[in-house]
Amino acid sequence: MKPKHIKKVLMSEINKVANNPKDYCFHPDTDFTRKRKISMKAVLTGIIGMGSGSLTNELIDFFHASPQMPTPSAFLQQRSKIKPEAFRSIFDGFNETITKGFSEKMPIFAVDGSDIQIATNPGDTGSYYPGSNGQKGYNLLHLNALYEIDYHIYADSIANSGSSDHAFR
DSSP states (O other): OOHHHHHHHHHHHHHHHHTOHHHHBSSTTTTTOSOOSSOHHHHHHHHHHOOSSOHHHHHHHHTTTOTTOOOHHHHHHHHTTBOHHHHHHHHHHHHHHHHTTOOTTOOOEEEEEEEEEEOOOTTOTTTEEOOOTTOOOEEEEEEEEEEETTTTEEEEEEEEETTSOOEEO
């Protein structure tokens, strides 16, 4: 499935919720009834699209540093009007639409990354970390593994030496 299609499905589900604020607000007769700087759709889209930055930085990114950007306080006030069920509805509707046509036995994968300490070899400069503060040096690899949950097998993996971009498969 193409990213543009996935985004279209997500925005469609956000619009369904935002177009029915009475179903998803704590005070349906007053919440999101007046035109504000930040609409219900903008709050939902903003929260779903947020990364790990501070709220101020996320708002700057979301509103492209526009002078019309709301304050973090205004954003939080608008957010507090929305029931958690709004996000559940978006999530459920998105998943239902995306998974239409999938076979019943679709594989389920998990991905995880781990650091693995290997035998100490100062000559392997790609993975060697010299000790500091009295600590001995060590070699480290970073492993990313793709695990097939139903069959309890690793489907793929990639190991990177700690300080280089070289990958081992």
